[in-house]
Amino acid sequence: MKNWLNNLQNGEPWVWFSAAALVTCVAAVSAVVCLVAFRGLTHFWPADVAEITLVGGERVIGEIVEVDDLSRASFIENGGSEEILQAGQQSVTRWLLKTGNRRIDPPDFRWVFAHEMALIEYPEDIVVIEREAWGNAYGHIVAIELNTSDPEPTVVKGTSIDSVLLSALVRLDDTRGAIRELEQGSLNRISSELEALRLELRRQELSHDGPELTAVANIAAQERVLLTAYREQEQILSGLLSSLTGTALVINTHSKQWHQDMSEVLRVQWPNRMSFPGKFRAWLGNVWRFLSDNPREANTEGGVFPAIFGTVLMVLLMSVFVAPIGIITAIYLHEYAQQGPLVRTLRIAVGNLAGVPSIVYGVFGLGFFVYVLGGNLDTLFFPEALPAPTFGTPGLIWASLTLALLTLPVVIVSTEEGLTRIPQSLREGSLALGATRAETLFRVVLPMATPAMLTGIILAVARAAGEVAPLMLVGVVKLAPQLPIDGEFPFLHLDRKFMHLGFHIYDVGFQSANIEAARPLVYATALLLITIVIGLNLSAIALRNRLERSYNTFE
C-alpha cells in the first residue's frame, strides 16, 4: 500500500499517458499510410467476379467490394421486413456488389443481404470488359459478331470465341494507336499552325501602318493549303474511326442480353480463370497503365500520366527558380550581411514565412504574378491574342513561381543551417592563406555546404509536390488538353495550364459524379503522391544524417 501511494506521488503512472500518446501518434501515421497503400494497391488486383443466385432464382454478377453488418434497427429503418430476422438476431450481413454495366443494366452498385442469397459461384467464363466509357461491364460472352453492318453478320460461338476476340482486340489496339498518332501528330500540328496564322494576321492588323497587303495575301494562301491538308487528314481519321466499329460482343448477365460494340472495348479479362501469377501479371499491367495512360471519363478512369508529368515538370521548374535564389539569400544572410539586430529580425521573418499558410501564397500568386505581371506581359508582347490572355491567366510558370516563393524559406533555412555547421576556423584558415572572400566562398564554404543545399532543395521539392491549395488558384486544371512540353516551338509552354496529382485527388474525390466508382482510383493516386513525397523526404533525411556525420570530424 505504501508502495502504491509512493508511486502515485512520484508520478510514475503518468508516464503511461505519455507512452500511450506516443503510441497513438505512431499508430495514426502508420494507419494512414497502410490504409492508403492497401486500398491503392488492391485497386489494380483483378478481383474474382462472383455470380450470386438469389433465393428467388434471380442471378447477379459482380465483384464483392464490401461486406458489413447492418444493425437490426437500421435494417428495419431501411425498409427491411422484421419477419426475415430470426428471434434475437441483432444484425444482418450484407454484401456490396459492384455490378458495373453502367448505362446498360443499372444500378452499378448493389447491396445483397445474406438471407437473400442461395448460392455464390465463380464461373470461369465470366468476363470483365474494360470499356472506353461508363466503367466496367461484367457478364458471360455468348457470341461474337463480325461485320455487324451487314444485314447478315457472321456469328462466332463456342470455343473459337476466345481466339477471334483476341485477334479483334489486337487489331483495335493498332487502329487506336494510329488514331492517336494522327490526332496528336499531324492534326494537332496543322491546327496550331492555323492558330499561328490567325495571330500573324491579327498582328498585321494591329501594326502601326495597317496591314501589309502582300503579307495578308500570303497568310490567306497558306491558310488555304493548311485547311486542305486538314480536311485530308480528317478523312483518314474518319476512315480509321469507322474501321473500329463492325465487331460486337453478345454479353449475357441473366437479367439482360446485349450487344457490346467492340469499338468501346479496351480490354477483356477472365479473372476467375487466372492463376495467381497470371493475376500478378495482370496487376502489373494495370499499375503500368495507371502510370502511363491518359485519363478517361473525367479522370475517373484510365491513368494519371499527365498529372505525374505536370507535377514533376512544375516542381523541376520551381527548383530552377528557388535553388539559386534561396542559396544566394542564405549566403548573404550568413556570410556577407553585417550580423546585428536587423539580420536577426530578417532571419526570423524568413523562418516565419515557412509558417504562412500556402493559400496566402496562392492569393499573392494570382493577384501579382497572374494579373499584374502576366497582364502586363500580354499587353506588351502578345497584343494580337487579346482579349484571350496568354500569360495573364493561371499557368505553369506562375504556379512554379508561386511555389518557389512558398518553398524559399525551406531552402534558405536549410542552407544557412549547413553554413552554420562549417567551423569558422576553416574560413579563417582560407583567408589567412591569402584567399579572397569569394575564393573562400567558392572553394571552401560552398563545397562543404553542398549536402545542406541539396537537403534544402529536396525538402522544397517534397513540400511543393504535396501542395494543392495555392495551385488551385494559379494554374492547375482538372483536365489539360495538352502537355506543357511537346514537339512545337518553343517546346516548353510556360503559359499552359497543367494537371497535378494532388489536385487530381481533390477533383476526382470530391467533384466527380460517381464518387463510389472513382474512389479506388483516388486511393491509387494518393498512394503515388505519398510515395513521391515521403521518398523525397526520406532521401533528404538520409542526406542530412550523412552531413551530420561528416561534420562531426571537425568538432
Added chain:
Amino acid sequence: MAEHAPNAHLARRHLIDRLTTRVVSFGGITVLATIVAIFLYLLFAALPIFSDARITPAGGIALPPRDTRLVDFNENADALMRVSTDGSIEFFGVADGAALAAYTLGAQITQVRRVEPTLDTYALLDNRGLLWFVRVDYRVDFVAAERKVRPRAAFAFGPQPVAFGQAQMLDAQLDNANNLLIAGASAQRITLLGYDDVESGIPLLNPRRTTVLMDQAPQHLSIGPRNEWLYAVSASNRMQVLAVNNFDFVEELFRTQIAASGARIDAIAPLVGRRSLVISSGAGNATQWSVQRDDLGFRLQPIRSFDTSGRGLAIVAEPRRKGFALIHDGGTIDLLYPASERLLTSFEGALQAPLALGMAPRANLLAFAYNDRVMLFELDNPHPEISLASLLTPTWYEGYKGPVFSWQSSSADIDFEPKFSIVPLLFGTLKAAFYALLFALPLAVLGAIYTAHYLSPSMRAWIKPSIETMAALPTVVLGFLGGLWLAPIVEDNLSETLNLLVALPLSLAACALLWSTLPRRLIQRIEGWQPLLVIPVLAGTAVIAILSGEMLEAELFAGDSRLWLRDELGLDYAQRNALVVGMVMGLAVIPTIYAIAEDAIHNVPGHLITGSLALGASRWQTLTRVVLLTAGPGIFSAIMVGIGRAVGETMIVLMATGNTPILEFNVFEGMRTFASNIAVELPESDVASTHYRLLFLSALALFIITFFFNTIAEVVRERLRTHYGNL
C-alpha cells in the same frame, strides 16, 4: 609584362571578389525585399474597399430646349438618351454633346418609365392613354480606331400601342419568366396590365387587365419582386401592399403608416430587386423599409435609417447594386449604401431641382436634366458594400428578421444582396483550429515528453523521424481520407467513436493505477518499454469500446445516437463535421508541435537532469519540476506554431467539412474557414471587385495571424536557446 602578370591576376581576383559581393548582396536584399513586397501587395490589393467614394462634376451638355421627362445612359455611359413631353427620343454623345440620333413618337408623352430590370426597354404613355414600348440599342463601330456609338430606337413589341388609359404615375417590370406587368394610377384607380411570356419584336398578345379602386389616391406606386405585389403610398402616408399575382383576386397583404399622416414625404424609391424601399421624409432622415415574409405573414418594416445632410428631393437607385443617391433640395448629392450603412460621399452641387435624373447602368455617371441642358457627375464608387460595421457587427439585410452575421458572396440572382460579414469565417477558422488542437495538443506534447525523456536513444532515432515525416504527408491526402473515409465511418459508428474517445483515457488511468501497485523490482525492469505494454491495452480497449458501442447506443441513446442528439440536445449532425476535421487536422498538426516540443525537451542540459535525479527525485518528478519548467517556453512556442498551421490549413477543411459558413460551436457540424473560403471563391471572383478585394483582405488577415503566432514562437525559442547556452 612578366611583372604585370601577378598584378593582373590579383586585379582579376579582386574583381571576382567584388562582383560576388555585389551579386550576393543584391540577390539577398532583393529576396528580403520581396518578402516585404508580398505583405504590401496584399495590403494594397485589399485596402481600396475602405476608401470613400468620389463625385466629380463632369461638366454639362447643352441640349435643344424641350420639356425633359427622362434621361438615361447606355452600358458604357458614353451616350445619353432623352425622352421629352413632345414625344421626341434623342441621343447625345456624353463626351462632346453631339447629337447622335433623334426619333419622334408623334404623340404627347405624359409618363415614361424604364421597364425594370431591363436597361434598354421603356414604357411611354401618351395623352390619349396609349402605351408604347420602345427598345433602344447602342451599336459600336470603330472608325479609324476610334470608338463610335450609334444609338437606335425601335418598337419593342411591334408598332401597335396598347390602350392603357390615363395615369398620373406608371411602373413597369419584366420578371424572370418574361412576364410583363404595367401598373398605373389615376386618382383612386389603379390599373394593372399583364402580358405573359413576352418576346422581343413579337406583338403583345392576350392582355390580362384589372382595375383596383383604392380609398385614397396613391401618391407613389411601384411593383414588387417577381410581379407578385404592388406598393402604393397614399397622401396620408399610408403604405398599402397589394398582392397582384392573381388579377382576379387582388387583395391587400399589408398596410402600415410610413410617416405621421401630416408629415411630408419627399421621395420614395425601391432599391434594385424591389424587396426594400428607401423613403425620405423630413430633414436629415431617410429610412430603408424592407419586406419580410415568414410564418408571421407579410410585413414591411423599417430596418435602418440614414443620417443625411438635408431635406430630400429625389432618390436615384443604382441599377445593379442596392446603393442609391439621395439628392437634396439644396443640390447636395449623397451616395449611400444600406448594408454597410455608409454615407460614401456627399457633394455640394448647389444645383437647381432637375426635371429628371438618370444614373448609368454601372453607376458611374449621374445626370441632372433640365430643359436645355444636362449636368453630369462622375461617380467613383467601387466598393460601397464594405464598412467595418458590416464586416464585424450584425447587419440587417433585406428580407431578414433582424441583424445577422452572414457570409454569402454570390448567387444566381442579379438583384441579390451580397452579405459580407467575416465573423462566420473567423469563427469557423477558430473552431477548426480549436478542435484540431484539442486533439493534437495532448497527443503531441505527451508524445514529445515520452520520446525526449524516456525513450531509449535507439528507439528515438526511429520514432522521431517517422513522426516528423508525417508533417510531409500531403494534406490533400489527409483531407480525402477525412472526407470520404473517416466521415462516413464516424457517422455510421457515432456511439462507438464517442465511446472510444472516452474509454481510452479511462482505461489508461486504470492501467496507470494498476501499474503503481506492482512491486518496484518489476517496474524497474519494464521501465522504458511502456510503449510496447501500452499497445495491447490500447488495442484491447479499442476492441471493447467498439463492441460495446452498440449496446451503449441502445441503452443510453435509444438505439440511434444521431437521432438522440437531435431530439434531446437539439444538435444537428452533419456528416463532415468539426469532429472529423479535429481528428484529421489534428493529425496534420501533431508532427509540427511534436518536433519543436521534443527538441526543446531533449535539449534541456543533461546536468540539470542528473542533478535532480542525484538529489533523489524520481524521473517524473525531474520531468515536471526541472525539465518541463526549463523547456516550457519551447513547448509554448510549439503550440504557437501548431496554432499557426491549424489556422491556415486549407485542403483538409475544404474536403472534410461541408464548408457552410455557420456560427455554431457544435462539434457535429461543419464550418467554413478563411483559407477554404479563399480556395472556393477566389477562382470565381471578378478581378478588382469588392468580393475579390475582400478575399485578399482575408488572405492578409491569415498572413498577419500566422506571422504573429510564428513570431512569438520564434522569439521565445530564440530566448530559450540563449537560456540553454547560459545554463
